[in-house]
Amino acid sequence: MDILEKIGELKRSKNAVILAHNYQIPEVQDAADFVGDSLELSRKAAGLDAATIVFCGVHFMAETAAVLAPGKTVLLPEVEAGCPMADMINARELRAWKAGYPGLKVVCYVNTSAEVKAESDICCTSSNAVAVVNSLGVDRVLFVPDKNLAAYVARETGKTVIAWDGYCYVHHRFTPKDIEEARALHPGAEVWVHPECPLDVSELADKVLSTGKMILEARKTSCREVVIGTEKGIIYRLSKVNPAVKFYPARETALCAHMKMTTLAKVLRALETDTYRVEVPRDIADRARGAIEAMLKIS
Ligand code: 13P
Numbered sequence: 001m002d003i004l005e006k007i008g009e010l011k012r013s014k015n016a017v018i019l020a021h022n023y024q025i026p027e028v029q030d031a032a033d034f035v036g037d038s039l040e041l042s043r044k045a046a047g048l049d050a051a052t053i054v055f056c057g058v059h060f061m062a063e064t065a066a067v068l069a070p071g072k073t074v075l076l077p078e079v080e081a082g083c084p085m086a087d088m089i090n091a092r093e094l095r096a097w098k099a100g101y102p103g104l105k106v107v108c109y110v111n112t113s114a115e116v117k118a119e120s121d122i123c124c125t126s127s128n129a130v131a132v133v134n135s136l137g138v139d140r141v142l143f144v145p146d147k148n149l150a151a152y153v154a155r156e157t158g159k160t161v162i163a164w165d166g167y168c169y170v171h172h173r174f175t176p177k178d179i180e181e182a183r184a185l186h187p188g189a190e191v192w193v194h195p196e197c198p199l200d201v202s203e204l205a206d207k208v209l210s211t212g213k214m215i216l217e218a219r220k221t222s223c224r225e226v227v228i229g230t231e232k233g234i235i236y237r238l239s240k241v242n243p244a245v246k247f248y249p250a251r252e253t254a255l256c257a258h259m260k261m262t263t264l265a266k267v268l269r270a271l272e273t274d275t276y277r278v279e280v281p282r283d284i285a286d287r288a289r290g291a292i293e294a295m296l297k298i299s
């Protein structure tokens with residue numbers, strides 16, 4: 001029996017489902033039942049009629065799935081697969097920071113731990129951050145942890161977005177020069193970038209899109225060439241969704257080491273040994289769910 005057959009057999013016997021983020025390696029994407037962005041996958045986890053979810057992504061995504069799907073077993077195949085940006089703030093730091101801004105609402109990016117979500121008023125994703133901030137009906141908000149997404153939201157909403165000093169090490173490395181060079185190399189191409197890129201990069205793009213919105217755009221685009229400013233793994237999925245389009249990475253080295261830790265062998269191990277189980281204490285999960293549900297109401 002090969003590895004895919006073993007995974008398939010264990011999935012059936014355990015009533016398990018495999019979810020994979022858009023940045024996962026091709027073999028893992030191909031073995032998954034669903035591929036998507038962080039929130040799509042967590043929502044999927046909540047709605048599935050499965051006992052076990054194998055979450056091929058990073059820790060905060062599996063935690064969000066555990067919060068939205070209490071009672072299901074959520075497994076992360078690689079225990080070290082965290083998100084360095086999510087780890088840039090913890091609940092204690094957020095409590096101390098927000099105490100300096102009494103009365104201001106806290107918006108947390110979905111790339112945060114459940115304990116940080118539990119300290120926030122509302123969650124957001126890169127797809128809906130602008131709509132979430134607009135929905136609050138206030139002029140000033142606190143935003144954690146991504147300062148680049150915060151700067152983009154401030155530009156789009158005209159509001160004062162006071163940001164934590166966090167960033168994604170993959171997207172923060174994109175520079176205006178990357179976009180200028182890509183345009184010179186592919187003069188007919190559109191440029192799509194993720195809002196975790198610095199604002200001076202987003203300002204040079206034709207479209208600023210979350211990974212989920214890049215997939216939607218790829219399905220309907222009439223362009224024949226597109227330069228992509230996000231983690232390179234998404235190009236495999238984009239090319240599958242629309243093989244008529246040539247997708248080029250704006251940076252060859254834009255790779256998230258944490259997203260690449262998950263392999264098929266680790267997916268098999270997860271199913272064989274029920275590891276690594278991601279659980280969120282009930283009181284934290286209930287408060288984190290409040291912030292996530294406040295977001296789901298408006299998007
Ligand atoms: P998405 O929510 O757009 O999938 O992004 C998650 C992420 O980690 C981006 O770096």
Ligand code: SF4
Binds near residue numbers: 082084111168256258
């Ligand atoms: Fe975190 Fe960036 Fe990796 Fe996404 S790409 S998981 S934000 S480090």
